[in-house]
Amino acid sequence: MGSQPLAPGRSASQRALLTREILARATELFGAQGYEKTTLNDIAAAVGISRSALYHYIASKEQLLVMLMDELSRSLDEAVAAMRNTAHTPEDKLRIFVAELVRHRAEHPDPFRLINQSDSTLPDSVRAQHLRARKTVLTELSAVIEEGIGAGVFQTDDVRIAALTVVGMCNWVAWWFTAGKERGAEEIANQVSQAAVDMLRGRGRTPEAWPDAGAAFDSLRLSLDIIERSLKVKEAS
Secondary structure (H helix, E strand, O other): OOOOOOOOOOOHHHHHHHHHHHHHHHHHHHHHHOOOOOOHHHHHHHHOOOHHHHOOOOOOHHHHHHHHHHHHHHHHHHHHHHHOOOOOOHHHHHHHHHHHHHHHHHHOHHHHHHHHHOHHHOOHHHHHHHHHHHHHHHHHHHHHHHHHHHOOOOOOOOHHHHHHHHHHHHHOHHHHOOOOOOOOHHHHHHHHHHHHHHHHHOOOOOHHHOOOHHHHHHHHHHHHHHHHHHHHHHHHO
């Protein structure tokens, strides 16, 4: 998407702030009434500007999804970069990866839920980027798990299932975590990352011992279903 001209009378920093506000309000509307049913008029009204003024900041609804996908991709890139760091052990790579993803899911749940729940209605360009990002994460994570198996620190009967389970553990945080409710994002990131390491070491705790176990595992199943469905579509294309 080409950048829009500066809105009359606004500096670049002011424009950036209002663009972030537009993105936040649009994300809320997409989540509440669906991407397809949300209009640019709805978004303009939620921000408190006219539709014509909105065009100084964005060109289309699709541009907003591209912006959201770019944010998610950056968080994935950071997590993948940690897994590629050869200075870390397989356990450290896994722990850092999971903590990074969980932290992002906890702090930015709405954009993540929106993208993941809108697979069938995403514009082709955004959907393709989303599926590529998922495939990259699974490929890199599977390589770390295999590295850990080779080093004798991880054990699993199926690397792919183990990788999908770890991704699911990260993803369901976006559905059940509430900021400021007993535990902070950092504590949750540490707990889930340690749980992932323990699981692959074969020393995981029972699900009943985890916080919010019922809601968490319902969301885990949902996340795994979404991932598997997306991968099947990607492989068929």
